[in-house]
Amino acid sequence: MASGLLASRGVLTLGLHYQHVCRSVLVTQTRQKKRWMKAYTRIMEAKLKLEGPPPPKRRSEKPNWDFHAEVEAFGARLQENFQMERLKAAFVNPCYVRVEQERRGALGLEPETAVLALKDNKELRTRGVALTRDFLSDWCRASFPSLPAEGASALVDHLMTPEVVCHVARNLGVEDLTMSAEVPVPDDVLYGTFCAVVAALEESSGPQRAGLFLRDFLTTQLIGKDLFDLWSVVNPMGLLVEECTRRGLPLPEPRLLRSAGASTVLPLFFVGLYCDKKLLAEGPGETLLAAEEEAARVGLRKLYGYTENRRPLDFSPAPQLHASQSNTQALSSG
Amino acid sequence: MTARGTSSRFLQSVLQNGVGRYVCQLKRISLIFSKNAQSSLGARNFIEEGVVDYAKKNPGTVVYISPEPCRIPRLVAEYLNGNVKEEKITGKTSQEISDLVTKLTNQSGLDIIRIRKPYHTDSPSIQGQWHPFTNRPPSVGPIRPPGKEAST
Numbered sequence: 464m465a466s467g468l469l470a471s472r473g474v475l476t477l478g479l480h481y482q483h484v485c486r487s488v489l490v491t492q493t494r495q496k497k498r499w500m501k502a503y504t505r506i507m508e509a510k511l512k513l514e515g516p517p518p519p520k521r522r523s524e525k526p527n528w529d530f531h532a533e534v535e536a537f538g539a540r541l542q543e544n545f546q547m548e549r550l551k552a553a554f555v556n557p558c559y560v561r562v563e564q565e566r567r568g569a570l571g572l573e574p575e576t577a578v579l580a581l582k583d584n585k586e587l588r589t590r591g592v593a594l595t596r597d598f599l600s601d602w603c604r605a606s607f608p609s610l611p612a613e614g615a616s617a618l619v620d621h622l623m624t625p626e627v628v629c630h631v632a633r634n635l636g637v638e639d640l641t642m643s644a645e646v647p648v649p650d651d652v653l654y655g656t657f658c659a660v661v662a663a664l665e666e667s668s669g670p671q672r673a674g675l676f677l678r679d680f681l682t683t684q685l686i687g688k689d690l691f692d693l694w695s696v697v698n699p700m701g702l703l704v705e706e707c708t709r710r711g712l713p714l715p716e717p718r719l720l721r722s723a724g725a726s727t728v729l730p731l732f733f734v735g736l737y738c739d740k741k742l743l744a745e746g747p748g749e750t751l752l753a754a755e756e757e758a759a760r761v762g763l764r765k766l767y768g769y770t771e772n773r774r775p776l777d778f779s780p781a782p783q784l785h786a787s788q789s790n791t792q793a794l795s796s797g
Numbered sequence: 798m799t800a801r802g803t804s805s806r807f808l809q810s811v812l813q814n815g816v817g818r819y820v821c822q823l824k825r826i827s828l829i830f831s832k833n834a835q836s837s838l839g840a841r842n843f844i845e846e847g848v849v850d851y852a853k854k855n856p857g858t859v860v861y862i863s864p865e866p867c868r869i870p871r872l873v874a875e876y877l878n879g880n881v882k883e884e885k886i887t888g889k890t891s892q893e894i895s896d897l898v899t900k901l902t903n904q905s906g907l908d909i910i911r912i913r914k915p916y917h918t919d920s921p922s923i924q925g926q927w928h929p930f931t932n933r934p935p936s937v938g939p940i941r942p943p944g945k946e947a948s949t
């Protein structure tokens with residue numbers, strides 16, 4: 464390796480460093496700017512543009528994942544005592560069980576030996592949906608006693624739409640723990656998993672704790688929303704007339720209160736509704752009809768007790784559970 | 798850059814946290830460190846002294862310890878809203894790492910960018926938002942400027 468020694472002695476001044484990989488192979492390194500970096504980065508960017516971003520992976524397939532610890536932390540984080548087997552069963556979806564069976568069949572295992580001993584969450588899911596709907600209806604009726612049945616059911620339907628439930632589930636960490644066939648977890652699977660978790664909670668801690676859980680996480684999604692954004696009413700004036708007859712009030716009479724710029728491109732009319740010569744509600748609008756409809760909506764909000772300045776809902780804390788004994792078990796090794 | 802050139806958000810909480818019950822937003826924290834390098838000395842000391850107490854105090858957060866050959870030890874914090882925050886702990890002492898971990902625990906996972914207003918409310922007005930017609934005496938006919946005898 465005389466040539467190698469001669470080369471190394473002369474060339475150290477250039478900043479080249481030789482590494483003897485073995486007797487006949489010499490690898491050159493420089494500590495300066497890498498000449499291959501630009502070409503490599505360009506090729507990788509072109510590859511990314513051609514193939515698109517890499518497919519998303521489940522959290523369980525990335526490093527640092529311990530399912531048992533994660534499930535325990537899920538329960539501790541929500542300050543709820545769950546029974547571990549029921550909660551773990553709540554996260555298993557039928558599509559996952561099917562895909563696992565197919566994968567085991569594809570590996571060539573016998574069907575009897577390859578039977579997956581995993582129970583899926585179908586019954587928990589149906590129980591959870593029914594439970595949630597019942598609780599939300601009771602809660603709506605209790606919190607807004609003047610709201611009629613259609614209004615209350617509209618609120619409950621809004622709270623049980625997949626968008627709202629999946630938003631809640633994603634921000635509570637349910638998506639990481641869900642076992643499903645596709646990734647990212649589709650909305651209906653996540654919806655079912657969340658309802659199954661609610662049913663598991665009801666089985667573990669009783670219906671009262673499940674009710675408090677739903678109150679603290681699902682009903683808070685109503686904060687900041689207006690009644691008629693969630694409940695589409697086509698004829699507010701007709702509904703107001705019905706409500707007044709139901710309460711025995713005289714029928715509302717609309718009167719023009721204010722108007723400005725009636726002949727301009729942005730007119731403004733304020734119409735007030737009078738019951739027995741007393742002002743019930745007033746509302747603005749660009750045309751007289753629009754102002755009357757808005758006044759009817761304002762009147763309905765007042766009668767149903769769903770105004771913006773109503774008394775806030777009661778979210779007083781639940782009686783505290785004792786710190787669960789699962790915190791020592793959460794220190795398991797990865 | 799200027800405030801217009803950088804991103805900003807309004808004051809908000811994840812899922813109305815705190816209205817119902819308070820949920821610690823940190824779901825997972827991973828401590829990646831080296832078993833022999835000098836830069837991970839503080840991390841190794843933190844693991845000896847402080848990490849078990851931290852894990853016991855925060856049962857809702859899963860703590861992962863991964864020794865692997867790395868030049869820069871890191872703390873990777875994952876939050877409930879999906880954000881992942883990575884902090885380098887090269888050369889930090891055990892106490893500094895403990896403070897950093899507490900800071901990460903108390904954060905919600907929302908981005909640390911300029912907050913447009915330091916307040917937020919869902920019921921901005923109790924007695925009704927003022928508009929130019931509030932408390933204005935009604936008049937019949939168009940509004941005209943006051944006549945000559947009214948002006949002083």
